[in-house]
Amino acid sequence: MGHRILVDCCLIGSLLSFAIEQPFKPGHTKLSWYEPSHRTQRIRIVLHTCECRHTVYELCTSAGQAFIRRTDRENGTVHETAxxxxxxxxDTFNQILMGEAS
Structure with a gap:
């Protein structure tokens, strides 16, 4: 698994760690984003990027699988990877964090 960049951000004293994504690199991988599928009622958010950003990425798991949820708070849209x-x-979430995918 790739390296993660974890820092405490915005919520001083919080027990949670937030990942801060890096700027996208030239030639980065363009991910396919889809409307939320609502496949299951319970989803666990394993890690997420800082809530102070306009776009928040969440690594989500459920039923033995995982996906990335992207929330654009400026226009109110939510999309997911497959x-x-x-x-x-x-690995995909780490690529987002390192600026290698969007």
Missing amino acids: WALTAVAN
Whole structure:
């Protein structure tokens, strides 16, 4: 698994860690984003980017699979990647954090 950049951000004293994504690199991978599928009632958010950003990314798991949810708070849209094996979604989330995917 790739490296994660974890820092405490915005919520001083919080027990949660927030990941701060890096600016997108030239030639980064363009991910396919879809409307939320609502496949299950319970979703666990494993890690998310800082809530102070306009776009928030969440690494979500459920039923042995995982996906990334992207929330654009400026225009109120929510999209998800395709559901995948947890290891694949972890790698994709790390690519987003490193600016290698969007």
